Amino acid sequence: MNHKSAESSLILVVDDETFIRMQLRMCLEREGYRVVEAENGRQALSIYSQTHPDIVLLDALMPDVDGFECCEQLQTIPEGRYTPVLMITGLEDQVSVDHAFEVGAADYVTKPIHWAVLRQRVRRLIQQAQLQKELEIANRELQRLVAIDGLTQVANRRRFDEYLEQEWRRMAREQQPLSLLVCDLDYFKPYNDTYGHQAGDRCLQQVAQAIGNTVRRPADLVARYGGEEFAVILPNTDAVGAVQVAEAVCGAVRALRIPHRTSRSDCHVTLSVGIASMTPVPHSSPSHLLANADVALYQAKASGRDRFVLHVSDPKTPEAPSPIFPAIS
Known part of the structure; x- marks a missing residue:
């Protein structure tokens, strides 16, 4: 991703630990991203609806609404189905990984965070989401063209x-x-x-x-x-x-x-x-x-x-x- 497109991308960081959120913000802002934060899943859902971020970095284990439930609820928001969720978890067992994907996560990284891996996965997921949006726009236009008479511009x-x-x-x-x-x-x-x-x-x-x-x-x-x-x-x-x-x-x-x-x-x-x-x-x-x-x-x-x-x-x-x-x- 070039620097210009990175600057236009907004990332929602969700973690109940202030220090982790600060580390993530510093790492991501160095890459040119804009960052908003939430300290729990309930707050994350509210901020998501207001800001419509390009990607969500979501801690799996949080009090009240945990990352798994938050991710599942994001899928019920119309725009949420198209926003990639990168789950951040200290759990590496097969059941937790499977659960993350079942609730709609696009990928995951484990704690302690390997920053080079995180950077690459964020970049890849944003690129994939942008390509998906462009493809859907192109498909809608194609469907419109397939249904329209070229000369008169009414239905064919x-x-x-x-x-x-x-x-x-x-x-x-x-x-x-x-x-x-x-x-x-x-x-x-x-x-x-x-x-x-x-x-x-x-x-x-x-x-x-x-x-x-x-x-x-x-x-x-x-x-x-x-x-x-x-x-x-x-x-x-x-x-x-x-x-x-x-x-x-x-x-x-x-x-x-x-x-x-x-x-x-x-x-x-x-x-x-x-x-x-x-x-x-x-x-x-x-x-x-x-x-x-x-x-x-x-x-x-x-x-x-x-x-x-x-x-x-x-x-x-x-x-x-x-x-x-x-x-x-």
């Missing part, structure tokens, strides 16, 4: 499929409605032919952003369904709520005023939207919901585009709204 088809299945199961358990919008840009092929593929990409980006800015609940998901199609998953949303979202989405896209002189329905880019809403039953799949939304989208396009249609499975059911075909002016 893979994430859409996963989330629809997840929310379908959740709504089945809770017996709440799940709604789906499938949105298609009207006359997008002529748009690409007229304005070029770069303009087409910019159009998709603007539309995705407009939909995303309209659909703002944390549980809702906007995804690029494929090509010029987008989909919106609306958990805990009935047909009436889904119609309101569809109306807002169509309005947001029209408000962009993206010129489209080859459109047969308007001189600007517009959307056709199919809406489906169901309360899932256990041990079923969302394929029927998808099929209904696709049928509604087909009806919207066949009826002149620039509109949304709500699919109704059983028009005789009193709760089921009638299909809606509003031309948006």
Whole structure:
């Protein structure tokens, strides 16, 4: 570890003997570390929560809360699982060593302390913890990238499929409605032919952003369904709520005023939207919901585009709204 990273590392030293704490502080500060101290396990837990050190040097044998119990309790603090604990013990028997690792210690040194060994183990554990944090950050970013459509920066088809299945199961358990919008840009092929593929990409980006800015609940998901199609998953949303979202989405896209002189329905880019809403039953799949939304989208396009249609499975059911075909002016 270089001197700069050593200076940025904070070490919590926990020991009930003042002289041992003083020795540890002097040794560690010579290496460029910052040090905070605790004289018992209970105090250590309080100081840990306030300072979030990079490593804990923990005496095993202390009155009241000993090092083993303190280490175990550290693992219950969210950040504590990622902070290495170096146990300092006068016990070298196999049972004590095994116990130290069982409660979450990353390593141990024995008393009397061999200072060269301590220095190397502290350095190695801090480096490993830093690498682990960097790896987790990189993995989170990778997971985000795997779930995002590169062009439009909304969820991709893979994430859409996963989330629809997840929310379908959740709504089945809770017996709440799940709604789906499938949105298609009207006359997008002529748009690409007229304005070029770069303009087409910019159009998709603007539309995705407009939909995303309209659909703002944390549980809702906007995804690029494929090509010029987008989909919106609306958990805990009935047909009436889904119609309101569809109306807002169509309005947001029209408000962009993206010129489209080859459109047969308007001189600007517009959307056709199919809406489906169901309360899932256990041990079923969302394929029927998808099929209904696709049928509604087909009806919207066949009826002149620039509109949304709500699919109704059983028009005789009193709760089921009638299909809606509003031309948006």
